[in-house]
Amino acid sequence: MNRYIVFHERMAVDLGHARLLVGQTLRALMHDQYYFNGEPNSQDVGSLLWQFGEDQTLAMYLLSDGESVGADQAELQLPASFRIEEDGECSWRRENLLAELSSLAVAGKLITQVQGVIDKWPDQHSRLVAFKITFETGDYLIYLNRGDDAVVLINEMPPEVVGVDTRLEVIV
Template sequence: MALRHTFSFTRTAQDLHNARLLKGKRLSGLVYDQYYFADEKTLGDIDPIEWRFGEQEILSMYLLSDGESVGADLYPTDTPAAFEIEPDVTCAWKREDLLATLSIPCLEGEMISEVEGILDSFCGKAPRLVGFKVQFESGDFLVFLNCGDNAVMLVNALPPTPVGVDSCFVTSIQ
């Protein structure tokens, strides 16, 4: 687990394979660790997330250390320990329901029909796995996307493609 967030090109296919294990599963919950600074909710980052399904099964999605890529595995995420940076000023994380945060509780109990990886390449460089698109039988979909320092979850919206970036959706990587 020490290398869990370390980027390598060789792990890309395995991360996509892991994410695709959600296909055919019924979503029972989606949680993340919300960051609080001095008891104030800090919006913007939803990394890491846990997809919950089946009998206490989980799949975690998270950002990798290269600042571009995402990873996925079947291990639970660890909520960071709170710490005080000065008297009465605490940094803390609390596990919260992402479906409620995104105002989409209707996805709980929905069957996942497809999972695709999002590959981006820039200026002929090797493509990076920058996100996952998770499609539900209802037609709704969620996109977990690396946006540099933060991860975002898009609801029924595709990520923008910056100029000069080639982007595609894939179900496997050779």
């Protein structure tokens, strides 16, 4: 099965995978940075690769519906580079996200809570749109699907959307 496809029962599975972070010490947090013609795209942080424990990893990534996020322990492959016409090259590099987020000193810190951010639009299924990861310092990071762009928010909740019921799902 394709790991990026959305199906109804998937939310519980992804929340269960993300729960593996609770009680773990973060060793590193890598992300797949998108580049166009050698310049990074700051609008999209790409997929995340959480490294913890002895040699454990957890991948977080966007799903194909443009709204949801997923998580699992399968290896996270960098997307293949490609060209757009003659003068456009799209590529990705795996980089240390914590080095770029100097305001968040959580390497070596304990992850104390993981929550799912669930959006429910009227007359639609609920969607897992983000993960909220809290550290022993009280700082938190939100990995959010913002319409085909992956965004990381530091100590900041996603903006409210009128008409959408948003709730945090505690993962115990």
